[in-house]
Amino acid sequence: MSTDVSWSELARRSLAGEIPSRADCHRVLTAPVEDTLALLDAAFTVRRHHWGRRVSLHVLENAKLGACPEDCGFCSQSSKHHAEGDSPSGEAPIETVEELVAGARRAHAARAKRYCMVTATRGPSSRDLDVVCEAARRIRAEMDIELCASLGLLTEAKAARLASAGIDRFNHNLETSERFYGEVVSTHTWRDRVHTVQLARDAGMSTCCGGIVGLGEDDDDLIDLALALRELDVDSVPVNFLDARPGTPLAGRDLVDPQYALRALCMFRFVHPRTDLRVAGGRELTLRALQAMALYPANSIFTQGYLTTGGASARADHEMIRDAGFELELAGGETLPADPDAVATVPTPARRPSLPVV
Numbered sequence: 001m002s003t004d005v006s007w008s009e010l011a012r013r014s015l016a017g018e019i020p021s022r023a024d025c026h027r028v029l030t031a032p033v034e035d036t037l038a039l040l041d042a043a044f045t046v047r048r049h050h051w052g053r054r055v056s057l058h059v060l061e062n063a064k065l066g067a068c069p070e071d072c073g074f075c076s077q078s079s080k081h082h083a084e085g086d087s088p089s090g091e092a093p094i095e096t097v098e099e100l101v102a103g104a105r106r107a108h109a110a111r112a113k114r115y116c117m118v119t120a121t122r123g124p125s126s127r128d129l130d131v132v133c134e135a136a137r138r139i140r141a142e143m144d145i146e147l148c149a150s151l152g153l154l155t156e157a158k159a160a161r162l163a164s165a166g167i168d169r170f171n172h173n174l175e176t177s178e179r180f181y182g183e184v185v186s187t188h189t190w191r192d193r194v195h196t197v198q199l200a201r202d203a204g205m206s207t208c209c210g211g212i213v214g215l216g217e218d219d220d221d222l223i224d225l226a227l228a229l230r231e232l233d234v235d236s237v238p239v240n241f242l243d244a245r246p247g248t249p250l251a252g253r254d255l256v257d258p259q260y261a262l263r264a265l266c267m268f269r270f271v272h273p274r275t276d277l278r279v280a281g282g283r284e285l286t287l288r289a290l291q292a293m294a295l296y297p298a299n300s301i302f303t304q305g306y307l308t309t310g311g312a313s314a315r316a317d318h319e320m321i322r323d324a325g326f327e328l329e330l331a332g333g334e335t336l337p338a339d340p341d342a343v344a345t346v347p348t349p350a351r352r353p354s355l356p357v358v
């Protein structure tokens, strides 16, 4: 490599708790393709120290679909856009408690560590909270799975209700840098999002907060995002890759280059050595044949698709984890081998068809 810091030295410093310099982050994002394996190896050194060869599966449940009043330019669930095709155009009521519990049973059967209930809203109504909290209590009583909610902006009282119902983690992404945020969202600010993450933590929940690569941001924005998340000290960082939806302002944007996607994951790992780092939405379409390589920097994935789009089935993901020599981590940290045959019949929600792994 043509830099003054080798990738292995970057890994050593990351493990020692040193935050990579902006210059080093740039070097990672612009590394030549010949360095990809060495870079992944360095990122894996960091990941292995904190996470071994463990991979956790997370399952999303779109509990309330569409007609969101916010205008996030990447999102097909905004009422401000005219999403087409497989994108939802009208608001569905929040799912029932029974439907949410049934989703958790599917996630548990897929051997997921975590089940995340998501609503397309600016923030949760009192009725939404009633349903999500009751579902959380029932799921907790019935099965061993960790629970996350992603319900938009919180208040202190709403955060307290969720925490006391057994929601142990709250997701609210910063999405991109503070500088670039106004280019894609106008109905709330980046600071509003930071505030909600802080409220979730203050209520005793762990925090899941990440972003999207490929919105039109530059490398500095991506580095700003990674560093801002480090400063916020979040517990989990989902890194999504834009899968531009028809009818949204970002429709037609190209997928992120797969080599760049891997370098972005490595950069996030060096900045977040201990964090639960997830290769999230857009994984299948962006990485294609390189998906398994994302397990070297990242230690978790979503399985069975995303909020409005399909993804790899649980069977395909178990197969990838097993074939790459990793193992599953369940709720509570227990590990076991991935087992594609055991999850082959777990149903995928109807509106999220499975995509092949490659």
Ligand code: SF4
Binding pocket: 068, 069, 070, 071, 072, 075, 076, 077, 078, 119, 120, 121, 122, 152
């Ligand atoms: S707040 Fe969430 S659901 Fe609403 S438009 Fe933004 S990303 Fe989509």
